[in-house]
Amino acid sequence: xxxxxxxxxxxxxxxxxxxxxxxxxxxxxxxxxxxxxxxxxxxxxxxxxxxxxxxxxxxxxxxxxxxxxxxxxxxxxxxxxxxxxxxxxxxxxxxxxxxxxxxxxxxxxxxxxxxxxxxxxxxxxxxxxxxxxxxxxxxxxxxxxxxxxxxxxxxxxxxxxxxxxxxxxxxxxxxxxxxxxxxxxxxxxxxxxxxxxxxxxxxxxxxxxxxxxxxxxxxxxxxxxxxxxxxxxxxxxxxxxxxxxxxxxxxxxxxxxxxxxxxxxxxxxxxxxxxxxxxxxxxxxxxxxxxxxxxxxxxxxxxxxxxxxxxxxxxxxxxxxxxxxxxxxxxxxxxxxxxxxxxxxxxxxxxxxxxxxxxxxxxxxxxxxxxxxxxxxxxxxxxxxxxxxxxxxxx
Ligand code: FEO
Numbered sequence: 001x002x003x004x005x006x007x008x009x010x011x012x013x014x015x016x017x018x019x020x021x022x023x024x025x026x027x028x029x030x031x032x033x034x035x036x037x038x039x040x041x042x043x044x045x046x047x048x049x050x051x052x053x054x055x056x057x058x059x060x061x062x063x064x065x066x067x068x069x070x071x072x073x074x075x076x077x078x079x080x081x082x083x084x085x086x087x088x089x090x091x092x093x094x095x096x097x098x099x100x101x102x103x104x105x106x107x108x109x110x111x112x113x114x115x116x117x118x119x120x121x122x123x124x125x126x127x128x129x130x131x132x133x134x135x136x137x138x139x140x141x142x143x144x145x146x147x148x149x150x151x152x153x154x155x156x157x158x159x160x161x162x163x164x165x166x167x168x169x170x171x172x173x174x175x176x177x178x179x180x181x182x183x184x185x186x187x188x189x190x191x192x193x194x195x196x197x198x199x200x201x202x203x204x205x206x207x208x209x210x211x212x213x214x215x216x217x218x219x220x221x222x223x224x225x226x227x228x229x230x231x232x233x234x235x236x237x238x239x240x241x242x243x244x245x246x247x248x249x250x251x252x253x254x255x256x257x258x259x260x261x262x263x264x265x266x267x268x269x270x271x272x273x274x275x276x277x278x279x280x281x282x283x284x285x286x287x288x289x290x291x292x293x294x295x296x297x298x299x300x301x302x303x304x305x306x307x308x309x310x311x312x313x314x315x316x317x318x319x320x321x322x323x324x325x326x327x328x329x330x331x332x333x334x335x336x337x338x339x340x341x342x343x344x345x346x347x348x349x350x351x352x353x354x355x356x357x358x359x360x361x362x363x364x365x366x367x368x369x370x371x372x373x374x375x376x377x378x379x380x381x382x383x384x385x386x387x388x389x390x391x392x393x394x395x
Pocket of ligand 1: 083085087088150169224225
């Protein structure tokens with residue numbers, strides 16, 4: 001059996017997902033430089049068979065063939081929909097049409113979405129409650145409600161006999177190659193990037209879900225994107241830190257510059273932070289991959305935003321970055337805004353308008369006319385030193 005096609009990942013449990021090497025964007029927003037996978041699994045019990053999640057539209061035929069490698073699709077009894085987003089649920093109409101006996105299993109919110117999005121008739125849906133089980137004969141599916149990870153209807157499925165958790169998007173990563181975590185170098189970098197893009201705004205719900213699965217014996221975590229975790233402690237430890245908003249002595253610096261004046265303001269603060277022993281991640285917004293910015297927002301304690309004023313407000317790339325910070329809700333504690341303008345300022349006010357009420361402590365904000373003078377550089381260096389001190393003092 002070729003693992004690139006299907007893979008037996010445990011006794012009577014098969015990976016039958018799809019690899020999308022060419023996908024380059026998710027939600028018309030998030031770059032996917034390494035593609036992704038849409039993982040789906042087939043669980044074969046003594047009496048019943050269950051499919052856990054499906055695949056992105058466009059892969060239906062391939063999916064059907066993979067199912068046929070293991071069983072006759074007409075023998076599937078349950079289609080578990082852990083999450084209603086189309087990358088996992090988009091093939092549900094195809095699967096339900098292939099087999100007229102299978103029941104769709106979802107949370108009560110998922111059940112409504114399945115009717116609305118995928119036109120699944122109500123009489124073919126089983127709405128399950130938290131901790132409810134379905135017996136497949138020697139295999140039990142236990143459903144764990146895990147709402148807002150990252151949609152309202154999301155749940156996990158746990159298979160106690162094999163000690164496998166199927167958490168759908170949670171613990172995922174966007175990378176098309178590899179079946180298991182140990183096959184992917186820098187897996188945690190991919191996982192952190194994915195967490196920043198998708199799960200970071202829902203950290204509190206993530207904490208609740210982590211608490212719920214704490215007592216489970218988990219030997220394998222089989223998410224819906226990216227490799228399956230055999231080293232479960234590694235990803236669980238990382239997620240404990242990320243959902244709790246643990247930050248490092250690190251600052252993310254994002255900036256846009258038109259005629260290099262803002263960049264000349266950014267450089268001294270970057271140098272100061274570095275010489276003070278603060279880790280920095282720096283992105284020129286003109287070229288930056290926002291997935292990398294999301295990754296570094298996960299564990300940065302401070303942000304330095306640089307943007308010139310243009311057309312009466314902050315440069316649009318700065319607006320975009322500021323809005324992203326607001327939307328992704330990273331655990332940042334401190335912020336600095338640096339801006340240069342030609343004939344009229346406004347960037348600092350614009351940042352305040354976008355962020356509104358925020359817990360971010362603004363350590364320094366400077367708007368200057370044209371390129372920075374020697375004394376401006378000294379002031380920025382001073383702000384950098386104060387910021388470094390704050391970062392080091394915060395635990
Ligand atoms: Fe991978 Fe939320 O879908």
